[in-house]
Amino acid sequence: MSVDTALPFGAFNFSVEIIPDGATQPLCSASFSECDGLEMTLDVKAVREGGNNGTTLRLTGPAGYGQLTLKRGMTAGFDLWDWFEKVVADPSLRATGEVVVHARDHSTDEVSFVLRRCVPVKLKAPPLNAKEGLVAIEEMQIAFESLSLVRLEGGDGG
Template identity: 40%
Template sequence: MAAPDPFHARVVQTFWFDVALYRSAGEGPAGASDRLCDGAFQECAGLELAAEIKEYAEGGRNDGVVQRVGRVKLQPIVLKRGMFTTDGDGQVQPELWQWLQGMVAGVRPVPRYNGRIEVRAGRGRPIQAVWTFERGLPLKVTGPALNAKTGDLAIEEMHIAHEGLRLVTR
């Protein structure tokens, strides 16, 4: 039997994303809880920063242009296939839905929440990386097509706009 080819061996790594939302500094009434909710999701996208590059033609320089960094564009965080639940009992947390319903009802100002995304190598495994975002606002929430046979989760997809993204290093 031939030895496995190390160049073609594939290591399949699955990840689990734990998400926590916290009230941004200076948001909400005094004495309000700082923690909105905790959740776990199977997919997370939008951990992306893209800088605009501004080009300036410099006098006397004919072989190129000066390039400078402009504004940074942030993509919304997109969480897929998961749920925000109450600690221990597995019930959906009403605080998230109250935040969304208040926005739909026209409650102003809309409270903003910071977020923490912990990347784990599977459910309940050690943390591999931590991303944080600041001053998040909900953009879109999609629930599952309810089917008693499939046991789909409470949130199919959630989009959160934000004003800052960081990879936390140890």
């Protein structure tokens, strides 16, 4: 094992692209400061076998997926708001999302998470407080129907 493969990926250098179905360009024109919810779970059912009191069988059921939460500083680019309004007008609209984790050297990509059939489920305006001098952070939550990991050249994948 080389030294490079032993180092964990950094969680601070990533990019997010959301491309609505039928579009050729990514939706968002700004970077996100936080991305959370890249998760999958399997529904497991416990089954007792008659006459065997020492064992419980575990059968796997369907996979379930998390809900992606993205946060970014609010700018004059209202692309997330426009996308949300389009989905409200046409609930069948979907998008493909990709979250890419970049290497520490910023020149290669480690791994990519591909989210299919994404739909925005929550869009939150930033809290406003005149006493604080903080950046206005908007938040979007996105539901997705599948999640896959793509091993890239920079990531070892082994």
